[in-house]
Amino acid sequence: MTTETMFGRAIKRREDPRLITGRGNYVDDVKLPGMQRVFFVRSPHAHARIVSIDTAAAEAHPGVMKVFTAKNLPATPVPCGVTIPNIGQKTPGYTMIASDRVRYVGQIVAAVVASDLGTARDAAEKINVEYETLPVVVDAEKATEDGAPLVHDEIANNTSFVWRLDGGDIDAAFGEADVVVKQRLVNQRLIPNAIEPRAVVGRFDRVTGEMTLWDTNQNPHIIRLLISLLTGLPESKLRVIAPDVGGGFGSKIFLYAEQLLVTAIAQDLQVPIKWAESRSENYLSTAHGRDHITYAEMAFKKDGKLLGLKVKTYANMGAYLSTFAPLIPTNLYGTLLSGVYDLPALSCEVHGVLTNTVPVDAYRGAGRPEASYLLERLMDLAATELGIDPAEIRRRNFIKGEFPHRVITGMNYDSGDYEGNLNKALQQFDYTGWRAKQAEARARGKYIGIGLGCYIEACGIAPSKIVGTVWGGGVGLWESSTIRFHPTGKVTIYTGAHSHGQGHETTFSQLAADALGVPFENIEIVHGDTGQVQFGMGTYGSRSLAVGGTSIVKSAEKLIEKGKKIAAHLLEANPADIEFKSGNFSVKGSPDRSKSIGEVALAAYVPHNYPDDLEPGFEAQTFHDPSNFTFPAGTYMAVVEVDPETGKVTPLAFYCMDDCGNVLNPLIAEGQVHGGVAQGIGQALYEYAVYDENGQLVTGTMMDYAVPKASQVPPVTTGFAPVPSPSNPMGVKGIGEAGTIGSTPAIANAVMDALSPMGIRHIDLPLTPQNVWKAIQGK
Amino acid sequence: MTTITVTVNGKSYTRDVEPRTLLVHFLREHLNLTGTHIGCDTSQCGACVVHIDGKSAKSCTVLAVQADGASVTTIEGLAENGTLHPLQEGFWEKHGLQCGFCTPGMIMSAADLLAQNPNPSEEEIRHGLEGNLCRCTGYENIVRAVRYAAEKMRAEQPA
Numbered sequence: 001m002t003t004e005t006m007f008g009r010a011i012k013r014r015e016d017p018r019l020i021t022g023r024g025n026y027v028d029d030v031k032l033p034g035m036q037r038v039f040f041v042r043s044p045h046a047h048a049r050i051v052s053i054d055t056a057a058a059e060a061h062p063g064v065m066k067v068f069t070a071k072n073l074p075a076t077p078v079p080c081g082v083t084i085p086n087i088g089q090k091t092p093g094y095t096m097i098a099s100d101r102v103r104y105v106g107q108i109v110a111a112v113v114a115s116d117l118g119t120a121r122d123a124a125e126k127i128n129v130e131y132e133t134l135p136v137v138v139d140a141e142k143a144t145e146d147g148a149p150l151v152h153d154e155i156a157n158n159t160s161f162v163w164r165l166d167g168g169d170i171d172a173a174f175g176e177a178d179v180v181v182k183q184r185l186v187n188q189r190l191i192p193n194a195i196e197p198r199a200v201v202g203r204f205d206r207v208t209g210e211m212t213l214w215d216t217n218q219n220p221h222i223i224r225l226l227i228s229l230l231t232g233l234p235e236s237k238l239r240v241i242a243p244d245v246g247g248g249f250g251s252k253i254f255l256y257a258e259q260l261l262v263t264a265i266a267q268d269l270q271v272p273i274k275w276a277e278s279r280s281e282n283y284l285s286t287a288h289g290r291d292h293i294t295y296a297e298m299a300f301k302k303d304g305k306l307l308g309l310k311v312k313t314y315a316n317m318g319a320y321l322s323t324f325a326p327l328i329p330t331n332l333y334g335t336l337l338s339g340v341y342d343l344p345a346l347s348c349e350v351h352g353v354l355t356n357t358v359p360v361d362a363y364r365g366a367g368r369p370e371a372s373y374l375l376e377r378l379m380d381l382a383a384t385e386l387g388i389d390p391a392e393i394r395r396r397n398f399i400k401g402e403f404p405h406r407v408i409t410g411m412n413y414d415s416g417d418y419e420g421n422l423n424k425a426l427q428q429f430d431y432t433g434w435r436a437k438q439a440e441a442r443a444r445g446k447y448i449g450i451g452l453g454c455y456i457e458a459c460g461i462a463p464s465k466i467v468g469t470v471w472g473g474g475v476g477l478w479e480s481s482t483i484r485f486h487p488t489g490k491v492t493i494y495t496g497a498h499s500h501g502q503g504h505e506t507t508f509s510q511l512a513a514d515a516l517g518v519p520f521e522n523i524e525i526v527h528g529d530t531g532q533v534q535f536g537m538g539t540y541g542s543r544s545l546a547v548g549g550t551s552i553v554k555s556a557e558k559l560i561e562k563g564k565k566i567a568a569h570l571l572e573a574n575p576a577d578i579e580f581k582s583g584n585f586s587v588k589g590s591p592d593r594s595k596s597i598g599e600v601a602l603a604a605y606v607p608h609n610y611p612d613d614l615e616p617g618f619e620a621q622t623f624h625d626p627s628n629f630t631f632p633a634g635t636y637m638a639v640v641e642v643d644p645e646t647g648k649v650t651p652l653a654f655y656c657m658d659d660c661g662n663v664l665n666p667l668i669a670e671g672q673v674h675g676g677v678a679q680g681i682g683q684a685l686y687e688y689a690v691y692d693e694n695g696q697l698v699t700g701t702m703m704d705y706a707v708p709k710a711s712q713v714p715p716v717t718t719g720f721a722p723v724p725s726p727s728n729p730m731g732v733k734g735i736g737e738a739g740t741i742g743s744t745p746a747i748a749n750a751v752m753d754a755l756s757p758m759g760i761r762h763i764d765l766p767l768t769p770q771n772v773w774k775a776i777q778g779k
Numbered sequence: 780m781t782t783i784t785v786t787v788n789g790k791s792y793t794r795d796v797e798p799r800t801l802l803v804h805f806l807r808e809h810l811n812l813t814g815t816h817i818g819c820d821t822s823q824c825g826a827c828v829v830h831i832d833g834k835s836a837k838s839c840t841v842l843a844v845q846a847d848g849a850s851v852t853t854i855e856g857l858a859e860n861g862t863l864h865p866l867q868e869g870f871w872e873k874h875g876l877q878c879g880f881c882t883p884g885m886i887m888s889a890a891d892l893l894a895q896n897p898n899p900s901e902e903e904i905r906h907g908l909e910g911n912l913c914r915c916t917g918y919e920n921i922v923r924a925v926r927y928a929a930e931k932m933r934a935e936q937p938a
């Protein structure tokens with residue numbers, strides 16, 4: 001029996017041996033007898049009426065099994081799962097295959113099924129779709145203007161919703177202000193770019209009537225639920241498997257047209273069907289992220305005291321509302337606008353706007369990076385204007401004192417020490433030293449900048465009551481677990497969370513090893529298969545440990561409770577006198593009278609000598625609904641050099657001080673920070689999904705869209721300053737998205753700091769050489 | 780259809796392929812070696828990197844017929860007699876992978892890098908892996924993994 005605790009140890013991952021030897025099992029690796037490939041024909045126009053589709057030549061193409069259009073497929077809706085209450089949200093109709101009108105480049109108009117992909121593609125080229133093009137709008141702000149082309153005729157000004165969040169006396173706050181800083185900020189559109197593109201395999205078993213879908217997905221049960229609701233296939237006849245999934249970052253949460261189409265086609269043809277997208281297809285069909293245009297104003301007293309914040313945001317939703325889309329620029333954005341600061345008054349208005357672009361939904365951080373970027377940029381603008389050091393102005397405004405602390409947005413921060421975190425970061429990362437180096441570099445004509453990003457995020461998503469009443473989400477966001485303790489002492493844990501790189505097989509085993517006192521090696525984690533796992537909600541919003549982990553801990557507690565009764569019976573003692581420690585049940589005061597958990601489990605399955613009033617079996621299940629979010633926070637510090645001749649920004653160093661609560665596995669937590677930071681730096685310096693005025697995606701391949709390379713991200717130094725969360729027994733908060741949320745503003749602030757001698761106060765993202773050079777020239 | 784003979788991971792295969800079949804599809808579809816991945820269609824991501832006659836190559840950019848007569852090593856053939864290659868070990872030790880999708884290509888590229896430069900600096904590693912994209916790790920631990928392997932390989936093979 002293990003005695004050393006596993007919590008906090010940098011255990012190497014158990015999922016790695018298969019992945020480093022090429023034995024992973026991703027959806028595109030699934031091969032079934034008789035499997036056919038489907039290729040989707042997508043609209044080349046951003047907005048057009050479909051006049052006719054001629055499929056005759058494609059159908060006659062050798063090797064083609066069938067061609068589908070809206071004519072021979074049901075008009076199954078691609079649903080939006082969120083209707084924000086009381087704001088009159090207009091959700092446009094969206095079907096899995098377009099029948100009369102297309103509204104973004106990439107929307108599916110036909111499907112060709114053939115023996116192999118090459119054949120399907122060749123045949124698809126023979127499909128003749130006649131389009132009548134319509135006026136296009138791609139910019140969210142322009143789309144709301146009178147006279148702008150309408151993406152959906154029935155939605156005036158292309159405005160799906162206007163969402164407001166107000167608190168405090170905003171007029172008084174601005175009336176009292178000595179200084180108001182204002183800025184228009186573009187939080188540019190990004191493409192998530194999980195390196196594994198999406199793929200779906202569908203198999204319909206005509207004997208049992210069962211449909212199995214292998215799907216690159218983060219939450220297979222939600223997909224099963226939605227497909228069941230939409231198609232009438234009962235859950236008992238629909239199995240969704242998300243095996244090894246090659247990254248998600250939000251983009252694999254959603255129900256897309258393709259999962260529905262593969263289901264329908266596999267049912268229709270009764271042969272296994274595979275769809276695997278190409279990267280360029282991914283860019284045209286997988287949800288994008290961010291895309292805000294924001295007008296922000298922040299009011300301050302002379303001494304740097306924050307008085308109020310006014311925000312008006314145009315959030316580009318794309319052509320339709322994706323699964324969770326309305327949630328992102330509202331309840332995951334506006335509610336985070338107090339940041340780590342004491343904000344007395346807020347006025348926030350968000351316009352959710354439809355345009356002729358790929359739908360936008362959650363992408364790593366989802367709303368919170370946009371909030372953090374806004375706050376941190378304005379903090380720096382104020383610091384410059386007021387002549388206060390950026391660290392100092394933050395310090396003057398941090399929330400201090402008692403926790404939980406309710407902020408003006410309504411969020412109730414669980415725990416934190418923002419000033420302590422900043423101070424630790426500055427000290428450990430030698431802020432003063434860097435400032436000295438900067439001064440010295442400036443004297444030599446070099447442009448070095450130092451930037452801070454103090455972020456907060458709401459993780460551990462989410463208390464179901466809030467999801468239902470405030471968010472208007474059609475689900476509960478609890479998480480489930482079943483611990484099946486086998487008679488031989490081995491343990492299987494079924495978790496509703498899903499790992500697509502997070503390492504749950506390792507971390508959840510660590511948790512359970514501690515809780516049950518069994519060796520780590522004896523525990524197996526099962527996830528991502530609705531055929532095996534009880535209903536679960538999957539992984540996003542940095543929720544797996546705080547919500548899914550808590551569920552496992554609670555299941556373990558239930559098992560131990562039952563074990564105590566069994567052990568008491570076997571040891572002829574009172575259950576109240578039984579203690580459990582390191583895998584052993586013993587009688588208080590006489591540790592030699594004990595039974596191991598394995599012996600107890602065996603007794604539960606072979607209940608010959610067993611309490612009369614107790615069920616046999618040794619298994620426990622928990623559906624855990626969190627009582628609150630968790631609120632990770634931290635201080636990120638970037639150091640960059642800008643070449644004034646070329647505008648090139650070189651990140652020199654990047655530092656992170658995270659409070660993600662207690663750290664279960666430092667190796668994995670650090671990895672999450674590294675990856676998040678690289679994505680945040682990507683947004684700050686390189687990435688931009690660009691549409692031209694005709695709605696063509698200019699950055700349509702990896703050649704044009706800059707996913708950062710190894711040489712483009714600096715070494716990242718991490719540090720942890722845990723303030724345990726009181727919301728769960730482990731004191732954890734979440735670390736999956738922090739890196740992305742804190743790093744973009746830190747880099748942007750560093751660049752503006754570097755350029756401050758030139759009087760440059762703001763440049764919109766991404767800070768590419770071209771954009772920076774232009775700003776320098778404009779001066 | 781063209782008949783080709785390719786040695787993959789030490790085993791010779793003769794197969795009929797369409798002239799347009801890419802090596803990556805040949806490996807994945809014909810030989811069922813699915814450890815080599817496809818992450819893009821413009822030769823950017825490096826998920827498909829294998830060794831052809833000992834040199835790393837993007838198998839999405841090579842036709843199967845071009846590999847006729849060649850010797851190809853994929854991630855499945857890197858471990859010898861059940862012993863992990865030092866790079867595989869390094870990636871495991873240093874947490875150089877998360878979702879693992881880029882990993883086979885990353886390891887194969889890194890193996891070529893180390894063959895050419897047994898003692899690369901951090902910067903040389905970062906530049907050497909420019910043809911491989913990873914969206915999960917931020918590369919920090921990949922760099923550590925490659926250094927780990929470099930050290931181990933140098934220790935094993937005294938000059």
Ligand code: FES
Nearest residue numbers: 818819824825839
């Ligand atoms: S698949 Fe991306 S480079 Fe080969």
Ligand code: FES
Nearest residue numbers: 877881913914915
């Ligand atoms: S580990 Fe996921 S892309 Fe590299």
